[in-house]
Amino acid sequence: MSDSADDETPMLGMDLPEMAPQPSSGPYRVLARKYRPQTFAELIGQDAMVRTLGNAIARDRLAHAFLMTGVRGVGKTSTARLIAKALNCIGPDGQGGPTIDPCGVCEPCRAITEGRHIDVIEMDAASNTGVDDVREIIEAVRYAAVSARYKIYIIDEVHMLSRNAFNALLKTLEEPPPHVKFLFATTEVNKVPVTVLSRCQRFDLRRITPDMLFAHFSSILQKEGVEAEAPAIWLIANAAEGSVRDGLSILDQAIAHADLDGGGTIAAAQVRVMLGLSDRSSIAQLMATILEGDAGAAIDLARAQYALGIEPVAMVRGLMDLTHAITLAKVSRHDDPALAEADRERIGDWAKKLGFAPLNRLWQLLLKGHDEVLRATNPLEHLEMLLLRVIYAASMPDPGELAKLLEKGGVPAMPLAAPAAPAAQESMAVEPVAVVEAAATESADTPASALTVAQIHQLLESTGNHRLAVDVYDHLRIITLEPGNLVFAPVAGLGASFARDLGDALLAQTGSRWQVREGEGEGRPSLGNIRAAALADNDARIRELPVVKAALAAFPDARLVDGADNRHKSNP
Known part of the structure; x- marks a missing residue:
């Protein structure tokens, strides 16, 4: 018996998949969910709103309805959940009251964080738009909260409610029971009826600046143990367009892209390829050919970029960004941390050589051409025609420059006097x-x-x-x-x-x-x-x-x- 037992033991040990320990973290969670703010201190860029809420809680002057509005990914739903936790937190000892700094360890805080609290009801107005859905809320608000201090209704994308649903909600929203709070979130506040807006305390969540996003992403990369070039992080911060969620989604993709390439470091060149952005050096070369009036070289560069997978509209945007940078450099207001030193010098040289009038004409031509290329059935052809138009029109002197040239004797004077006129020229x-x-x-x-x-x-x-x-x-x-x-x-x-x-x-x-x-x-x-x-x-x-x-x-x-x-x- 012992021999047989000894013989079976190694066989059991060979079944490695069953014996291997499972990761304690569970399935992978994307960065946007993993680093969702759990306290008001982690909510970046919304200091004015946090200060207002803190003072309202400290003075016990809480509104019965709050409306959070702003662009996507700035923290509207996260703020609503934080408010729910702040109002229902009871502290680690179970004796606490409403606070701007919820403990995060009590049962209400943990239940709200995990989305399982029975008295915090989240509703998606995009899929529950009718008056019947609102009628259920009206019927339920009459009953007190089961275990929390306040019964809280979080309605996301509230602008999607129908007109009848808004009308049905008005009376309850104006005079709700004292144990009920409404938290609304929307990206299109202009679609919310003014009768609803007048019954809510409104908070406009601001876009997050690239500087804040850069610091936030750098901190997350450090926590994740991922290295990244500073210009790469700046590119992601600029591509996020003020949205933390969009930026974290791009950052997630950049991490995966860097790992697949084998380097393990997020490089600026990789991020440019991933985002479909045109290469700065290529755009600079294209701008140089435009300013030199070399139409053939400009067409060749555009076709080479197109062959590499760069969309024509991306090239136009690159030229517009470069024109904008040159113009700002003329007034000493250009500061892009993602730029290399060589690019800064090149932009500075162009800013010294070009006047405001040619830059303005160049901008207007590119701006009009951008819409044409964007709507074109054959974008490359439209891009080539746009480059030719820019080359032959942007470099022409304006009337003011021509007058100065005449005054300096750059071209011969042109008297209007006819031969039969007096001798005075x-x-x-x-x-x-x-x-x-x-x-x-x-x-x-x-x-x-x-x-x-x-x-x-x-x-x-x-x-x-x-x-x-x-x-x-x-x-x-x-x-x-x-x-x-x-x-x-x-x-x-x-x-x-x-x-x-x-x-x-x-x-x-x-x-x-x-x-x-x-x-x-x-x-x-x-x-x-x-x-x-x-x-x-x-x-x-x-x-x-x-x-x-x-x-x-x-x-x-x-x-x-x-x-x-x-x-x-x-x-x-």
Whole structure:
């Protein structure tokens, strides 16, 4: 018997799976659940709310209904559970009262933490939206709590309740029994009726800043025994967008990603690949090609990134982030801890070289292109067209820069004066009408009392004789113009009664009789002819500018537009 027993003992010992000890921690819990705040001290970023609740509990001025609102993952449901524990905690000795620091060891605290307390009822309004679900609450609030100090109803996503359900809850919510507290949580407070909001004490939970998230994640990684590069943690903190839960989910994924790679350390490059973010160095190279105007290199870089799995919209976002960083660097407000020293220097160099106007145009082009690429059926094609648009439009000087360039003599000046004008050269700011008036002025031996053609035109305009003023401006070619005597060249555009009508108009305005007649010869050019020649000459000079030549080459369909005020010329 003993021999057989001895023989059987080693055989039992070989059954290792049955004899191996099971982990005491049980199944793996994700970080978002494992590190859910259990005390108000662990609730990060909500100091104002914690202070308000602490003072209310200390002064015994507790509201009957609380509403927590904020973006996803900032601790709304966790706060509701903490309030439930704070109100029902009895302390380790069983003699405690409501406190902002629940002990976590008494039966009510442990039961609420484990979600099994009979007097703390959690309800998901997304799946219990009807008036019948609310009617059950109304019926139950009449009964006192079974074992706790307060009966607490936690309603998550309360904005999902139907209109009738909200109406049914209003009376009970306004005057609940003294042993009942309502705790609501929602991400869309604008969908909660104002009648409900007015009956609740509202707490707006703020987004968690990247600095707080970085410190929180670093602490969790230390507890988990996982090493990580600081830029990697910053990337995760920024990707969380103010949500602790989202950040912990990304951190969970990053830990798994690092382990699978065999290094065991969370690296920034791995996090970028995991999140689908474009590589900073590649985006910097793409930005450099854009600023240099190298369209071919920009297209090649974009296609190479696309072949590596980077989405076109991610590349546009990367360019937008870089443009934003450069702009902030110009005002000394850029501080991204995730950046390497080389990237900081590169952004600083660009900030010194680029002005606010080109950066603003670049931002606007990328912002508009982002929506186009996001909605495109073929995002890569839209990205390539966007890059070409940015290259040829963002680097063009604005009117202010062009004016400064002209003042410094960077390009030749462009006088508007026509050859028939006086010798004085005019700048770009000279109005064409001034040139016309100067060209139409009589010679120095003309008496001071004599009228010029331009003055005759203005005189007719001021008296409302628009038809005759237009004829003078467009067709009147002067042969002789003396006081009381006007001889003009025959022009087909002038009617048979032009001489008589102009003489009568001059008599009425000057009080002197004028002899207006048609003579022989071509006469001097009309006011309209002088202005047209001046504009044509100015147009030719503008087109010779290097900047304008480059613009017309980049945009073949572009045309020069005369923005001058034409008030001096009336419509017929």
